[in-house]
Each structure stands twice: as structure tokens, then as C-alpha cells.
Amino acid sequence: MSDLVFLLPELVLAGTALVLILIARHVSRAQAVAVSVVVAAMAAIFSGWAFTPEAPEAPAAMTVVFGGTIAxxxxxxxxxxxxxATLALAALLSVKHVDTERVPPAEYYALLLLASTGMMLAASAADLLILYLGLELMILCAYVLVGITVNRPIANEAAIKYFLLGSFASALLLYGIALVYGVTGATDFAAIASAVSERNLTRHPFMLAGLALMAGGLAFKIAAVPFHAWAPDVYQGASAPVAAFLAAGSKAAGLAALVRVCLAAFAPEQRIWSEMLAGLAVLSMIVGSLLAISQTNMKRLLAYSSIAHVGYALLGLVTGTPDGASATITYAFIYSFMTLGAFGVVIALGERGEDLLAYRGLAATAPVTAALMFLFLLSLTGIPPTAGFVAKFAVILSAVRGGHVVLAVVAVMCSVVSAFFYLRVAVMMYMMEPQGAAPARVPGAVAAALAVAAFVTIVGGILPDTFTAWTVPPSLGKTPTEITRALTR
Amino acid sequence: MVTLVTTFPILTVMTFLPLAGAAVILLLGDRMARWFALTTTLVVCAVSVPLYLGFDKSSSALQFVETVPWIRSWNVVYGMGVDGISLPFIFLSTVISVLCVGASWTAVQVRVREFYAALLVAETAMIGLFASTNLFLFYVFWEVMLVPVFLLIGVWGGPSRIYASIKFLLFTLAGSVLMLVGLIALLEATGTLDFETLAKTRLSSDLQAWLFVAFTAAFGVKVPMFPVHTWLPDAHTEAPTAGSVILAGILLKMGGYGLLRIALPILPDAVQLFAKPMLVLSAIAIVYGAYVTLAQTDVKRLIAYSSISHMGFVTLGIFTLNRSGVEGAILQMINHGIVTGALFLCVGMIYERTHTRDIAEYGGLSTLAPVYSTFLAIFCLAAAGFPGLNSFVGEFLIISGAFKTWLWLGVAAVWGVALGTTYMLWLYYRVVMGDARPQFQGLRLDLNAREVATLVPLALLALVIGFYPELVLGFLRASVGQLLTAAGSGVMAGPL
Structure with missing residues (x-):
């Protein structure tokens, strides 16, 4: 019974979502937003309260509950x-969109809550099946959120694409899980790791196939090249707040799952998945940066940028060390806020926010919005003293520490390429003549979300120590060195 | 008095005062913005005075040190301090900032608040960079500097300002991201980024060589060294006057300062290894830059190209690795900041009136604008290395250092000086001498009091340093001695 405490955040979110759906006809948009933000805050407080802090330098043996399925x-x-936090910001950013596109508010916010529940479940899963359930709950809600604006054909098209490709990727993931279960007889992370090391299954062909299939399935969730093709279409087709929610939340959830699976379940196979992830990282950085150059739609540009950023984030995990994992989740954290901020500006500008050319002269017509966009763009480029620089520093440090200097050089070179397309937006905003009338006033909720994102982007850059205490790597049944030692013996 | 100086965080205040000023300016009106920016930069100058009075010239140690733990997870501290090498650059930064505010008084008429805010952010980055005592902070200010300069060029620049600003940004960013990898490799190898600790650590030769390549990529672009100099003519020409002055006066020096602060003390083996190629590139920059300068028809572009040649002297001096070369290089960086800054100011002042930068359209300014012609004469002669003016001393020291190293380097440098005299005096001849142009007859070409006040400090500095170079060299001596011991001087000798 006391185990339930650890699922309080998920229970609160899911319960609220169900209630919202039941009384949907009586819920106004304002009420739905308020409920979502309050519930998100409660979930955050419960998470902080329920989990006893542990010393980050010594991750103890995994504390598992619910019979070893939840970490x-x-x-x-x-x-x-x-x-x-992602949920709260996405809820705030959605207000305008829910009003203008006549989206049923209760259902929309219930889906956001359920998707967040899935993300949380995926991040705390200690069992492949729970992991799969969490990710599926997230992505099923995401399919609906993308297509929820029924009268926009482009949104429907995006939802169908997302659904078809996503189902295929989920099948890959599930097939991989099945193969791993077939070889090891376990779905529990710790049990898989010990089975592999004790029975010396590291080079078992089905094990390798399972690993590759699972990596493919998870790479789809984080939109890493070559599993990225859905992202630009879906981000463009979905309304901007949904795209923001996907870019920040679903990407972080995929990374959370990937990091834990790699370190906890597949620690003995570290050399193999490191190489696979290094390939994904290099491809993502290069393809994402190069394809972003020619984009003329802001949401597509941010989609390609998100592909490039997942490449940077993976640099930490490639090293296979807990330190590297910390760097990756630091990156996921910071990236979530800066991409929410950038999408937030797109949302604040309304319809015209999607067209790159509409940013011309924004600094003259809407100086504060332009300055915020400039801040988020600098952070995405990785220019100090913004949080994006701290994130980039952390992953490159861990890459160099792991001996992957070439990866580090590729990463910084890609960041120069990315500077070109990010700062081209700045060039349009600051160095060109204004087009058309000044944008409409920014709704208070959107402004609040932008302020939070900007705050994290600045404070995270100036005082990175404020959150490094939190970015602890996943706890393990055994440390990788112990497992390697067991293997060599 | 001394205790006051050591406890008051003078460097931090100097660094962040302009940033605070920038924040305030964004809330003010345009007219107030000018006065507020002037006040801020003057206050920074005033605050800096105890720095020069309280500085112990006989010591090579860091002075006015401030240390606060910053990012524990990476063992990074917030460290500020000055030694004899950084002090002159801080002085130059504060003075140039005041003059930039003065020079933009009437020239900038659009988005005035944003202009002065960008200028002040640039001042923060400049002072902070020269006052940093660790590589992390150095890198942060190095990158922060890009943003205001990018905006200064791109928003308030000439016709092809956007092209120039993007080119500037991409070139410098491409160099500096390699420095980031080098910095991280250094942190990984030694566990610290503190300049003094790093200088005491002996790294393996292989690592030093790789780090040298990474860091020189960043510094070489900034200096700029041949062959990565091509961003400079565009950026200098398109930038507004204040932007050109900051670029020529301070930004280029960041590269040379980086070589002195990081390459020489921390990577001495690699410096010995790469000194000869770097010397050759410097000599090419001097001679090639001078010939390209001769061919220019646009005043501003001509001065921009002359910077390439002049900065070639600086890198030449640094890589001779002997006392006169290095001291000359530092002095020459200060001189170049004063003289080229002043020349850009002169060009800007006359351009505001005539709206042309084509040399062919000028002539006979001596009768129409005698005060202007006098100042231009001083600065053209200074740039040409005329004895009694500041650049003569710097070039003399560098050339004597070059002859000690390698005869042909000295020859190339002397050749560069001869060409330099040619292009500066020829420029002066074409602009000032001859008959007055009829199209300028009705214009009030001569300088007003504000402009004279902007140029006088620089002219005085050129004269004073020319007659009494000890004023700068006195600060340098102890620190350069320390630097050359660290870099193991005297190993390079004899012909190639």
C-alpha cells in the first residue's frame, strides 16, 4: 500500500484526466487550464516529497516498488x-489555440494530463512492459492531440502520418522486448542485466537483434535520424502548443526511457549500444542542422532543430557512464525549456508566427517578444551565458571524457551550422524592415509561460549548479563496473 | 588606501557596471540614452583609476584578485584579476568605450537606446575578458562579445551589413567552438581552468599540439591571421563608426591577448613547435596585407586592410618569443587600438558630412577642414610608424625581435613598414592635398567641439606613448618576463 505513494503524481494526473472527461460538458477553458496547472504543481510537489533524496555520487541499489516494476x-x-513543468507550460501555452480553433477544452487538457502520466510512467519504469505501457499511453494521446483540430486537413494528415509511423516504431520496440524476454526470461531491468552477465548472453544473436529493435523503437520516440522523418510534418501539422509539448515532453520521455534501459538493463552490452547511439547522434546532428537551413516554416525549422538537439543530447549517453547519463538528462531538461520558449514565441505571434518571413522587423513592432526569441535562439545555438551553453558544455565534456573527441568536434561544427539558421531569424527580427501591423497582444497565460522559460534559460546559464544536484543518473541494480568485473571473472 | 583597493571588487564593478547601464538605458528615451551611456562609460573610467595607481609594476603576480566559487561540478570559479599584460587592454577598453559613445552622438539616429545598450554590453564583455583569470570565464566573455558586435554591424551598418554581420559571426564562431573543445579537453586533462595553475602544469607534447591547433583556430580568426582574415574587411567596412572602432580597437586584440594568455604559458612546447609556421603566416599577412591595402579605393576598406598588415606585426612579435618581440607586440596592439580606432573615427566624421568613402571623390580638405586635416595627419603618420609617435616604438621593438630570430623575417617586416608608410601617406595625399573639390564647397566640413574632444585623447596618447613608451612598457616588464620564462624563450635561434 505504501508503494502507492510513489505513483501519486501519476495517479493524480490520471484521476484528474478521467474526471475532466466525465464532466467535460460543464468545464470551461479557463477552468481546464487552472485545473491542469494546479494538478501539475501537485504532481511536482508529490514527486519531490515522495522520493527521498539520495547522495548523487553514490547511486544506491535500485529502490524498486510494485514488485520491481517501478523505480x-x-x-x-x-x-x-x-x-x-512541461505540462504546466504547455497548458498555459495552449489557451489561445483552444479558443481560436474551437477545440473541446476538457478533452484537450485531459489528453495533455494523460500523456504526461505516460511520460512519468516511462521515466520511472524498471520493467520493459511498464516502459512500453508508459510510452504507448504518451504517444496514443499525442496522436489525438496532433489531429484534434478536426477542420484543419494538414493536422489530420500529420496525425495519420504520426500514427502509422508511430505504430510501426512501437511494434519494433515491442518485438525487441519480446526477443530480449525470449533470451533472458525477464522483463525486469535488473533481472535482464544479471541474466546477461551470469549466462554470458552478451553476444547472443537474439539479444543483439532485440537491442537493435528496441533502439530503433526508442529512436523514433526521440526523433533521432534515421527515425526522424515524422517530426517535421507532425510539428508543422500540429498546432504550435501541441508541437511544443511533443518537442519538449515526448522527447525527454524517450530520452529518459532510453537512458534507463541502456544503463540499467543493457549495461553488459554497453560497447554495442554506445556505437549504435554514436551513429544516431552523428547522423542526427548533421542531418538536423543541414536540413534546418533551407526551412521557411518556423515550426519545421524547430522540428529539424529538435532532431539536431537530440543528437547533442545523446553525446552524453554514448559514453555509457553515469556522468554521461547526467549530462544527457541535463540536456533534456534545458532543451525542454528553451524549445518551449521558442515555440511559445511562435504561439504568441499567432498565425504569422509560423512563417519565417513574418519575423522581419519584429524587434521594431514587438521588442519584448523579439528579445525573448533572441534569447531562446542564442540558447539553442549554445552561446553563453544561456542555459543552452551549459547543456552543450556538459555533453561535450562527457564526450571528451569518454574519449570521443571526434564526436565533440562534429558536435561543435554542427553548432556553427545551426548558428546560421537560428541567427537568420535574429537577422530578420533585428535587421530588416517591419512587415504589416504589429502583432496582437500576447495573452497573459502565454506571457507567464514565456517568462518561466526565459527565467530557466537565464538562471540555468548563470548558475548551473542550481539544478545539477537533481540530475542524478538512474540507480542501477549493479554498477556497470561490477557487471564487467563479473563478466571477466 | 591599499586595503580599500584590495577589498573593493573593483574589476567586477567595472565589468558589470556597463551591463547594468545597458539594462537601464532600455527603459529610457533616446535623448537620455546618449547622456546615460556617456555617464556610465565615464564612471567606469573613473572607477578604474585606483587600478593604475595601486598596481605594483614590479610584480608579475595577478593583482586585485577576486575569487568566488561558481560551478562546483566542473571545478570552475569566478575569478577576476589583472597583471601587467591585461591592464593596458582594460585601460584601452574603457577609453575606447567613452569615445565610441561620443562618436555615435549624431551618427546614430535610429534605435538609439538599443545602440547604446549594445555598446555597453560590448564594454562588459571587453573588460570582463581581459580581467578573467580562468579560461571558462574568458570563454564566456569571448562569446558574449559576439552578440553585441553582431547586432552593431547588422542593425546600424552600411548597405551590405547583413552579409557582413553573418560572415563575421560564422567565422568567429567556427574558430571559437574549437576553442570550446580545447577548453574542455584541458579541463579533462588537468581538472582546472585557472590560468595560473594551468601554466604550472606540464602537459604532454601531443596534447599541447592539438590544443594549440584548437586555440589558435579561435585566436587566429579574431586577430585575424592570414588566411582567415577575409571577414575583417567586410565587417570593418560595413560596421557603423563605433562598431569599426570597437572591432579594430578591442576585438582584434582579444586574439593576440588569447595567444599571450593561453598559448604561450600553457602550451610552451606546442608554441616552439608551431612558431615557425606562425611566423611565416605573420610575415605573409604583413606584406600581403600591405599590398592589398595599396590597391583599395574606399577609405574605410583601406584602413581595414591595413589592420591585417598591422596585426601581422603583432603575431610576428608574439611568436619571436623574445622580450623585445613580445613587448613590442603588446605595445603595438595598444598602439593599433589607438591609431586605427582614431582613423576609423576620422573616416566616420568626414563620411557624416560628405556621404562618400570613395578616395577619388576627396581632395583638398586642407583648406576646407584644417583642424580635421591636422588630426588626420597625426594619425596617418602614427599608423605609418613615424618616429615620435606611438607605433614607431612598437614596430621598432618587433622588428628588432624579428631580426634576432630570423633575418628574413626582419626584412619582411621592414618591407611592411615601408609599404605602410606608402599607403598611409598616399591616402593622406589623395584626401587632404590638392585643390578643394567643388562639391564640398558649401559643406561645413571641419570638426565641431564634440568631435575634437573625441580625437584629442587619442592624439595625446599617440604622442605620449611615442615619446615615453615606458608608460606602457613599465607595466608589461615583469609580466612579460614571467611569460617568457614559462614559454622557455631563447630556444628558437638562428636561421631556419
Whole structure:
């Protein structure tokens, strides 16, 4: 019974979502937003309260509850707080969109809540099946959210694309899980790791196939090249707040799952998945940066940028060390806020926010909005003293520490390319003549969300120590060195 | 008095005062913005005075040190301090900032608040960079500097300002991201980024060589060294006057300062290894830059190209690795900041009136604008290395250092000086001498009191340093001695 405490955030979110659906006809948009934000705050507080803090330098043996299926560690807590924050910001950013596109508010916010529940579940899963359930709950809600504006054909098209490709990727993931279960007889992370090391299954062909299939399925969730093709179409087709929610939340959830699976379940196979992830990282950085150059739609540009950023984030995990994992989740955390901020500006500008050319002269007509966009763009480029620089520093440091200097050089070179397309927006905003009338007033809720994102982007850059205590790597049944030692013996 | 100086965080105040000023300016009106920016930059100058009075010239140690723990997870501290090498650059930064505000008084008429805010953010980055005592903080200010300069060029620049600003940004960013990898590799290898600790650590030769490549990529672009100099003519030409002055006066020096602060003390083996190629590139920059300068028809572009040649002297001096070369290089960086800054100011002042930068359209300014012609004469002669003016001393020291290293380097440098005299005096001849142009007859070409006040400090500095170079060299001596011991001087000798 006391185990339930550790699922309080998920229970609160899911319960509220169900209630919202039941009384949907009586809920106004304002009420739905308020409920979502309050519930997100409650979830964050519960996560902070339920999980006892542990010393980050010594991740103890995994604290598991519910018969070893749910991990109750600092890692899960970190992501639950992050997803609660993503949910709150996405809820605030959605107000305008729900009003103008006549989306049923209760259902929309219930889906946001349920998707966040899935993300939290995925981040705290200690069992492949729970992981799969969490990710599926998230992505099923995401399919609906993308297509929820029924009268926009482009949104429907995006939802169908997302659904078809996503189902295929989920099948890959499930097939991988099945193969791993077939070889090891376990779905529990710790049991898989010990089975592999004790029975020396590291090079078992089905094990490798299972690993590759699972990596493919998870790479789809985080939109890493070559599993990225859905992202630009879906981000463009979905309304901007949904795209923001996907870019920040679902990407972080995918990374959370990937990091934990790699470190906890597949620690003995570290050399293999490191190489696979290095390939994904390099491809994502290069393809994402190069394809973003020619985009003329802001949401597509941010989609390609998100592909490039997942490449940077993976640099930490490639090293296979807990330190590297910390760097990756630091990146996920910071990226969530800066991309929510950038999408937030797109939302604040309304319809014209999607067209790159509409940013011309924005600094003259809407100086504060332009300055915020400039801040988020600098952070996405990785220019100090913004949080994006701290994130980039952390992953490159761990890459160099792991001996992957070439990866580090590729990463910084891609960041120069990315500077070109990010700062082209700045050039339009600051160096060109204004087009058309000044944009409409920004709704208070959107302004509040932008302020939070800007705050994190600045404070995270100036005082990175404020959150490094939280970015603990996932706790493990055994440390990788112990497992390697067991293997060599 | 001394205790006051050591406890008051003078460097931090100097660094962040302009930033605070920038924040305030964004809330003010345009007219107030000018006065507020002037006040801020003057206050920074005033605050800096105890720095020069309280500085112990006989010591090579860092002075006015401030240390606060910053990012524990990476063992990074917030460290500020000055030694004899950084002090002159801080002085130059504060003075140039005041003059930039003065020079933009009437020239900038659009988005005035944003202009002065950008200028002040740039001042924060400049002072902060020269006062940093660790590589992390240095890098942060290095990158922060890009943003205001990018905006200064791109928003308030000439016709092809957007092209120039993007080119500037991409070139410098491409260099500096390699420095980021180098910085991280250094942190990984030694566990610290503190300049003094790093200088005491002996790194393996291989690592030093790789780090040298990474850091020189960043510094070489900023200096700029041949062959990565091509961003400079565009950026200098398109930038507004204040932007050109900051670029020529301070930004280029960041590269040379980086070589002195990081390459020489921390990577001495690699410096010995790469000194010869760097010397050759410097000599090419001097001679090639001078010939390209001769061919220019646009005043501003001509001065921009002359910077390439002049900065070639600086890198030449640094890589001779002997006392006169390095001291000359530092002095020459200060001189170049004063003289080229002043020349850009002169060009800007006359351009505001005539709206042309084509040399062919000028002539006979001596009768129409005698005060202007006098100032231009001083600065053209200074740039040409005329004895009694500041650049003569710097070039003399560098050339004597070059001859000690390698005869042909000295020859190339002397050749560069001869060409320099040619292009400066020829420029002066074409602009000032001859008959007055009829199209300028009705214009009030001569300088007003504000403009004279902007140029006088620089002219005085050129004269004073020319007659009494000890004023700058005195600060340098102890620190350069320390630097050359660290870099193991005297190993390079004899012909190639």
C-alpha cells in the first residue's frame, strides 16, 4: 500500500484526466487550464516529497516498488518534476489555440494530463512492459492531440502520418522486448542485466537483434535520424502548443526511457549500444542542422532543430557512464525549456508566427517578444551565458571524457551550422524592415509561460549548479563496473 | 588606501557596471540614452583609476584578485584579476568605450537606446575578458562579445551589413567552438581552468599540439591571421563608426591577448613547435596585407586592410618569443587600438558630412577642414610608424625581435613598414592635398567641439606613448618576463 505513494503524481494526473472527461460538458477553458496547472504543481510537489533524496555520487541499489516494476529513485523524481513543468507550460501555452480553433477544452487538457502520466510512467519504469505501457499511453494521446483540430486537413494528415509511423516504431520496440524476454526470461531491468552477465548472453544473436529493435523503437520516440522523418510534418501539422509539448515532453520521455534501459538493463552490452547511439547522434546532428537551413516554416525549422538537439543530447549517453547519463538528462531538461520558449514565441505571434518571413522587423513592432526569441535562439545555438551553453558544455565534456573527441568536434561544427539558421531569424527580427501591423497582444497565460522559460534559460546559464544536484543518473541494480568485473571473472 | 583597493571588487564593478547601464538605458528615451551611456562609460573610467595607481609594476603576480566559487561540478570559479599584460587592454577598453559613445552622438539616429545598450554590453564583455583569470570565464566573455558586435554591424551598418554581420559571426564562431573543445579537453586533462595553475602544469607534447591547433583556430580568426582574415574587411567596412572602432580597437586584440594568455604559458612546447609556421603566416599577412591595402579605393576598406598588415606585426612579435618581440607586440596592439580606432573615427566624421568613402571623390580638405586635416595627419603618420609617435616604438621593438630570430623575417617586416608608410601617406595625399573639390564647397566640413574632444585623447596618447613608451612598457616588464620564462624563450635561434 505504501508503494502507492510513489505513483501519486501519476495517479493524480490520471484521476484528474478521467474526471475532466466525465464532466467535460460543464468545464470551461479557463477552468481546464487552472485545473491542469494546479494538478501539475501537485504532481511536482508529490514527486519531490515522495522520493527521498539520495547522495548523487553514490547511486544506491535500485529502490524498486510494485514488485520491481517501478523505480523510486532521484532519476524518476527529476523527470517527474520536469514533465510536470512541461505540462504546466504547455497548458498555459495552449489557451489561445483552444479558443481560436474551437477545440473541446476538457478533452484537450485531459489528453495533455494523460500523456504526461505516460511520460512519468516511462521515466520511472524498471520493467520493459511498464516502459512500453508508459510510452504507448504518451504517444496514443499525442496522436489525438496532433489531429484534434478536426477542420484543419494538414493536422489530420500529420496525425495519420504520426500514427502509422508511430505504430510501426512501437511494434519494433515491442518485438525487441519480446526477443530480449525470449533470451533472458525477464522483463525486469535488473533481472535482464544479471541474466546477461551470469549466462554470458552478451553476444547472443537474439539479444543483439532485440537491442537493435528496441533502439530503433526508442529512436523514433526521440526523433533521432534515421527515425526522424515524422517530426517535421507532425510539428508543422500540429498546432504550435501541441508541437511544443511533443518537442519538449515526448522527447525527454524517450530520452529518459532510453537512458534507463541502456544503463540499467543493457549495461553488459554497453560497447554495442554506445556505437549504435554514436551513429544516431552523428547522423542526427548533421542531418538536423543541414536540413534546418533551407526551412521557411518556423515550426519545421524547430522540428529539424529538435532532431539536431537530440543528437547533442545523446553525446552524453554514448559514453555509457553515469556522468554521461547526467549530462544527457541535463540536456533534456534545458532543451525542454528553451524549445518551449521558442515555440511559445511562435504561439504568441499567432498565425504569422509560423512563417519565417513574418519575423522581419519584429524587434521594431514587438521588442519584448523579439528579445525573448533572441534569447531562446542564442540558447539553442549554445552561446553563453544561456542555459543552452551549459547543456552543450556538459555533453561535450562527457564526450571528451569518454574519449570521443571526434564526436565533440562534429558536435561543435554542427553548432556553427545551426548558428546560421537560428541567427537568420535574429537577422530578420533585428535587421530588416517591419512587415504589416504589429502583432496582437500576447495573452497573459502565454506571457507567464514565456517568462518561466526565459527565467530557466537565464538562471540555468548563470548558475548551473542550481539544478545539477537533481540530475542524478538512474540507480542501477549493479554498477556497470561490477557487471564487467563479473563478466571477466 | 591599499586595503580599500584590495577589498573593493573593483574589476567586477567595472565589468558589470556597463551591463547594468545597458539594462537601464532600455527603459529610457533616446535623448537620455546618449547622456546615460556617456555617464556610465565615464564612471567606469573613473572607477578604474585606483587600478593604475595601486598596481605594483614590479610584480608579475595577478593583482586585485577576486575569487568566488561558481560551478562546483566542473571545478570552475569566478575569478577576476589583472597583471601587467591585461591592464593596458582594460585601460584601452574603457577609453575606447567613452569615445565610441561620443562618436555615435549624431551618427546614430535610429534605435538609439538599443545602440547604446549594445555598446555597453560590448564594454562588459571587453573588460570582463581581459580581467578573467580562468579560461571558462574568458570563454564566456569571448562569446558574449559576439552578440553585441553582431547586432552593431547588422542593425546600424552600411548597405551590405547583413552579409557582413553573418560572415563575421560564422567565422568567429567556427574558430571559437574549437576553442570550446580545447577548453574542455584541458579541463579533462588537468581538472582546472585557472590560468595560473594551468601554466604550472606540464602537459604532454601531443596534447599541447592539438590544443594549440584548437586555440589558435579561435585566436587566429579574431586577430585575424592570414588566411582567415577575409571577414575583417567586410565587417570593418560595413560596421557603423563605433562598431569599426570597437572591432579594430578591442576585438582584434582579444586574439593576440588569447595567444599571450593561453598559448604561450600553457602550451610552451606546442608554441616552439608551431612558431615557425606562425611566423611565416605573420610575415605573409604583413606584406600581403600591405599590398592589398595599396590597391583599395574606399577609405574605410583601406584602413581595414591595413589592420591585417598591422596585426601581422603583432603575431610576428608574439611568436619571436623574445622580450623585445613580445613587448613590442603588446605595445603595438595598444598602439593599433589607438591609431586605427582614431582613423576609423576620422573616416566616420568626414563620411557624416560628405556621404562618400570613395578616395577619388576627396581632395583638398586642407583648406576646407584644417583642424580635421591636422588630426588626420597625426594619425596617418602614427599608423605609418613615424618616429615620435606611438607605433614607431612598437614596430621598432618587433622588428628588432624579428631580426634576432630570423633575418628574413626582419626584412619582411621592414618591407611592411615601408609599404605602410606608402599607403598611409598616399591616402593622406589623395584626401587632404590638392585643390578643394567643388562639391564640398558649401559643406561645413571641419570638426565641431564634440568631435575634437573625441580625437584629442587619442592624439595625446599617440604622442605620449611615442615619446615615453615606458608608460606602457613599465607595466608589461615583469609580466612579460614571467611569460617568457614559462614559454622557455631563447630556444628558437638562428636561421631556419
Amino acid at each position: 523510486a529513485d532521484g532519476y524518476a523524481r527529476f523527470f517527474k518534476v520536469l514533465f510536470a
